Amino acid sequence: MSYSKPIFKKKYDNFINGKFAPPVSGDYFENNSPIDNSLIAKYPRSQKEDVNNAVAAANAAKDAWGNTSATEKAALLNKVATIIEENLEEFALVETCDNGKPIRETLNADIPLAIDHWRYFAAVIRAEEGSATELDANTVSLNIKEPLGVIGQIIPWNFPLLMLSWKLPPALAAGNCVILKPAEQTPATATLLMEKIADVFPPGVLNIIHGFGPEAGKPLASHPNVDKVAFTGETTTGQLIMQYASKNLNPVTMELGGKSPNIFFNSVMDADDAFLDKAIEGAVLFAFNQGEVCTCPSRLLVQEDIYDAFMERVIARTKAIIQASPYESSTMLGAQASNDQYEKILSYIKIGKEEGAKVLTGGKACSLNGDLANGFYIEPTILEGHNKMRVFQEEIFGPVLAVCKFKDEAEALEIANDTAYGLGAGVWTRDAHQLYQIPRAIKAGRVWVNCYHAYPAHAPFGGYKKSGFGRENHLMMMNHYRQTKNMLISYDKNKLGFF
Amino acid sequence: MIYKRLEITEKASLILEQLKSKHGDLIFHQSGGCCDGTAPMLLEKDDFYIDDNDVLLGELLGVNYYMSTDQFNYWKHTFLTIDVVNGRGASFSLEIPLSVRFLIRSRLLTKEEEQVLNK
Numbered sequence: 001m002s003y004s005k006p007i008f009k010k011k012y013d014n015f016i017n018g019k020f021a022p023p024v025s026g027d028y029f030e031n032n033s034p035i036d037n038s039l040i041a042k043y044p045r046s047q048k049e050d051v052n053n054a055v056a057a058a059n060a061a062k063d064a065w066g067n068t069s070a071t072e073k074a075a076l077l078n079k080v081a082t083i084i085e086e087n088l089e090e091f092a093l094v095e096t097c098d099n100g101k102p103i104r105e106t107l108n109a110d111i112p113l114a115i116d117h118w119r120y121f122a123a124v125i126r127a128e129e130g131s132a133t134e135l136d137a138n139t140v141s142l143n144i145k146e147p148l149g150v151i152g153q154i155i156p157w158n159f160p161l162l163m164l165s166w167k168l169p170p171a172l173a174a175g176n177c178v179i180l181k182p183a184e185q186t187p188a189t190a191t192l193l194m195e196k197i198a199d200v201f202p203p204g205v206l207n208i209i210h211g212f213g214p215e216a217g218k219p220l221a222s223h224p225n226v227d228k229v230a231f232t233g234e235t236t237t238g239q240l241i242m243q244y245a246s247k248n249l250n251p252v253t254m255e256l257g258g259k260s261p262n263i264f265f266n267s268v269m270d271a272d273d274a275f276l277d278k279a280i281e282g283a284v285l286f287a288f289n290q291g292e293v294c295t296c297p298s299r300l301l302v303q304e305d306i307y308d309a310f311m312e313r314v315i316a317r318t319k320a321i322i323q324a325s326p327y328e329s330s331t332m333l334g335a336q337a338s339n340d341q342y343e344k345i346l347s348y349i350k351i352g353k354e355e356g357a358k359v360l361t362g363g364k365a366c367s368l369n370g371d372l373a374n375g376f377y378i379e380p381t382i383l384e385g386h387n388k389m390r391v392f393q394e395e396i397f398g399p400v401l402a403v404c405k406f407k408d409e410a411e412a413l414e415i416a417n418d419t420a421y422g423l424g425a426g427v428w429t430r431d432a433h434q435l436y437q438i439p440r441a442i443k444a445g446r447v448w449v450n451c452y453h454a455y456p457a458h459a460p461f462g463g464y465k466k467s468g469f470g471r472e473n474h475l476m477m478m479n480h481y482r483q484t485k486n487m488l489i490s491y492d493k494n495k496l497g498f499f
Numbered sequence: 500m501i502y503k504r505l506e507i508t509e510k511a512s513l514i515l516e517q518l519k520s521k522h523g524d525l526i527f528h529q530s531g532g533c534c535d536g537t538a539p540m541l542l543e544k545d546d547f548y549i550d551d552n553d554v555l556l557g558e559l560l561g562v563n564y565y566m567s568t569d570q571f572n573y574w575k576h577t578f579l580t581i582d583v584v585n586g587r588g589a590s591f592s593l594e595i596p597l598s599v600r601f602l603i604r605s606r607l608l609t610k611e612e613e614q615v616l617n618k
Contacts, residue, residue, distance in 0.1 A: 029598075045596070156534040157589055183534075183589035213591040234536030235567070236528045236547075237590045243548055257533025294533040340586025340600035344538065351577060351605040390605070393573040394537045420531065420569050466532065466569075 003103050003327040005033065006093045011042035012187070014050055014210055015194040017057035018203025024049040029212070031187055034100035034335040035326050036371035043187040046211035048219040051179070054207040055225050058150040058177035061204030066147045066175040070125040076200055077122035077169055081115045083196050084161075088112070091189055093327075095161055098188035100335030100376065101289055102326045113455060114165035117473065120457035121169035124475045138492035144485040147175030148227040148251075151481060152220045154213075154241075156232050157183035157337050158292040158397075164190055166472045167230055172206065174481035179207045179226070181217055185338050213237070224248055228481065231255070232294070235466055253470025253480050255294065255463060257395045258423030261416040262286075262297035262452060263406075263438065267430035269306045275450075279428045282452045283314045283401075287321055287380040290336055291345075291399040294467075295424030297452055299392055300382075300403040301412055307405045315361050318380050318401075323366050335375045336398060342376035345398030348391055349381060357385035357402070387415045395421070409434070413441050422464030426452045445471070502615045504578060504608075507559040511583040511601060515541070515560055518593050525593070527559070527581070529566035529574075529603075535588040539564070539581055539601040542593065575617055580604040 011028055013020040028042035044050070084091060091114075092106035101110070131143045151171045155163040160182060171178050182190040187210045194208055209216055217237075221229050222244035231241050232255040245252045268279045286297050302310050326334035336342045342365070349363055362381030367373065380399040383391055392402045406412040416425060422444040429435060429450070439447035445462045448454065455461065460474035470480050507515065519525055524544035530536045541562075554571040556564045559581060566574065586600035594601055608616060 158534060184595070185587050185589055212596045213589055214593050215596055217589075218591055233534050234530040234532040234538075234590060236530035236540040236542075237535075238532075240542070240547060240591055243546075255533070257531070257536055292534075338586050338588075340538075340584050340588050340602060343584045343586070343602050347602065347604050348537075351607075354605075354607050355577075388573065390573055390577065395532055396537070397534060 001329040003093055003096070003329075005038070005097055005327070006090070008041040008188075012044070012191045014044050014046060014054070015198070015206070015208040016050070016054045017207070018198070020194070021050075021053070023047070023211070024053070029184065031098070031185070033097050034337050035097065035375045037374040038371070040098060040188060043191070043210045046209050046216040050209055050211070051216060051219040051223065054179045054209050055150060055223050057204035058179055058207055059225055061202055062147070062149045062177045065177055065202060065205045066149070068175065073173055073175070074122040074126050077118050077173060079200050080197050081118035081122070083200070084111065084115050084118070084193070087196060091161060091192060094192050095189050096326050096334070098186045099157065099160060100326055100337055102331040102334045104329050104331065105289065110159055110162045114162045116457050117165040118169050121173040124478065125173045128475065128478070138490055140489045140491065142487040142489065144487065145174070145478070145482045146485045147482055149176060150226050151176045151178045152223065152226040152229045153178060153180040154217055154221065154229070154231045154233065155180065155182055157186040158289060158294070160186040161189040161193065163232060164193070168206065170472070170477040171230070171481045172201070174478050176481055177205050179209055179220060181209050181211065181220055184210070184212050222247070226250070228252065230470070230480070238468065251480070254468035255470065255472070256466060256468040257294040258421035258444070258463065258467045259299060259393060259395055259419045260295050260297050260424035260426070260444065261299045261301050261419075261442070262426035263301045263412050263416060263428065264303065264306070264310060265412075265429040265431060265434055266303040266306045268428050269310060270430055275430070278450075280313045280317050282426060282428060284317045284321070285452045286401040287318065287333055287399040288453055290334060290378070292337060292341070292397050293453070295446065295453070296395075296397070297424070297426050298396065298401060299387070300401050301406050301415055302403065303412070304405040304407055311360065311403065315382060318361050318382060321380050323377060323379070324368065325372055333380060333399060335377055337376075339376055341397060342378065345378050345396055345400060348394070348396045348398070349383070349400060352383045352385065352389065352391035352402070355385065355389045355391070357383040357389055357391055360384050360403070387418055393419060409438065413438070417443050420466045423467035424448065502612045504556045504616060505559065505564055505581065507581040508583070511581050512560060514583050514594055514597065514599060515562060519560070519562070522593060525562045527562055527564040528553070529564070529570065530590070531567070531570050535590040537603070538588060538590070538592070539603060540590060540592040541601060542591065576608055576613065577605040578608050578612065
């Protein structure tokens with residue numbers, strides 16, 4: 001099936017205090033589609049004044065929203081989920097146009113997962129409870145969860161609506177008001193969502209500010225009337241946001257990427273069966289979402305005695321990837337999200353070759369015809385080398401796989417953990433001992449075992465090491481958006497006797 | 500012969516000079532990780548906390564270029580050229596409102612450079 005570019009208005013606005021609001025400065029920026037570099041629409045180039053307005057609206061709304069019952073909040077979160085579901089194809093098409101990812105992914109992964117995250121947190125707040133402890137016969141300790149107040153959220157461009165749906169539902173469900181800044185490359189689905197749900201929440205509860213990091217992101221991250229900032233992005237901005245938070249003595253959560261190892265032990269080739277087929281696909285998942293995933297399995301570690309046979313099949317499967325218009329439902333690999341990403345990926349392939357990595361397949365830009373010639377396409381690429389190379393250590397954020405061999409379990413772990421990051425990892429084996437012991441020894445927040453790239457709600461997701469902290473997609477995220485009110489109650493009629 | 504670890508292209512120099520006159524003293528910090536990572540971040544000098552965990556790679560037009568030490572250990576065998584391309588990186592780097600993005604191009608250090616810089 002073939003889709004085409006959706007229709008957009010000429011320009012869009014911020015969403016502040018329940019209404020669409022033009023930027024105070026009157027300035028807009030042009031947002032282009034990476035599919036063919038054509039103009040999508042103009043979006044607000046917000047400044048500090050716009051952020052101040054949104055923060056003021058959120059602060060005005062926080063007491064009422066913070067005291068709204070779980071029943072009511074859950075009903076509104078479910079309403080958002082239903083609205084996205086009823087417009088699934090429209091959201092998918094706008095996302096594909098804005099980000100460049102294939103329509104089959106937005107239809108089957110991005111948007112359905114986003115819907116489920118809204119429903120999950122609606123369910124969580126209906127089922128959870130605080131705690132009460134009788135400390136002694138006359139003393140009871142009550143723990144009541146209270147919202148922090150106003151939350152600033154800054155999200156990336158790789159899964160625009162899905163990252164929004166990882167961030168907003170737990171913060172709102174916990175009773176906070178939110179100001180969210182989408183990435184400037186991908187403002188479209190956040191805006192579409194506000195158009196569809198403009199009347200769902202009371203004014204000020206949910207605010208969307210568009211604009212550039214230094215102009216709109218920084219005032220949001222450093223605002224004294226924001227009680228917590230949640231950020232997904234890279235390490236330098238992560239450090240900056242933590243510095244700003246230190247001035248306000250605020251908590252933060254950070255998801256900062258990785259260089260995830262995907263480890264294949266020799267037992268995967270014990271039989272040529274459905275599991276081996278699954279394992280080969282698991283290795284090729286580096287190309288999922290054009291490699292623009294913070295957990296991209298971008299380091300492939302294969303046990304040496306199966307290396308040649310295994311890689312032969314991985315290369316064949318990689319070569320079979322269909323790279324064409326993201327609007328075609330048969331397309332598996334679309335466009336990189338922007339020109340600067342495209343250039344960065346090519347510069348990494350170049351230094352990889354200079355460092356001595358061998359190109360097993362791909363290794364260059366992909367030229368497509370017609371309007372697509374203006375888009376940003378890169379061939380799925382496999383580089384064979386060793387773990388000290390920069391292509392093994394830095395997150396390229398493209399469809400580029402760095403592969404090396406290992407001898408035994410010890411060497412596999414040494415290579416897997418030789419990285420500054422610790423977000424994701426994959427372990428593939430038929431050995432029941434390895435299934436448990438290897439994941440336990442990998443220093444990463446998420447280890448997929450005999451699978452990869454699954455992100456269901458209720459499986460906590462977050463980083464070790466320089467990949468950040470905080471656990472999203474799970475009810476434990478609620479506590480990153482709340483504080484505990486302890487009520488210590490005495491039922492003793494008698495005085496202490498001190499005075 | 501003085502060996503350096505980095506240089507800047509003429510095109511990137513023009514952007515850097517423009518931003519220096521607008522913002523005053525600046526630094527580069529090499530980012531790592533997700534999305535817009537592995538790219539140079541241009542920041543106001545007093546905005547970003549630098550300490551012994553950062554390595555000074557050199558300076559470009561009076562702007563110091565830093566990288567965290569653990570990252571440097573994997574990068575020190577490469578020579579970096581700071582270039583600029585059209586783009587829209589999402590981060591706090593100061594060139595982004597100009598619809599351009601600084602970009603690292605790399606090559607291996609020569610043997611002579613290695614001997615002097617990484618002895």
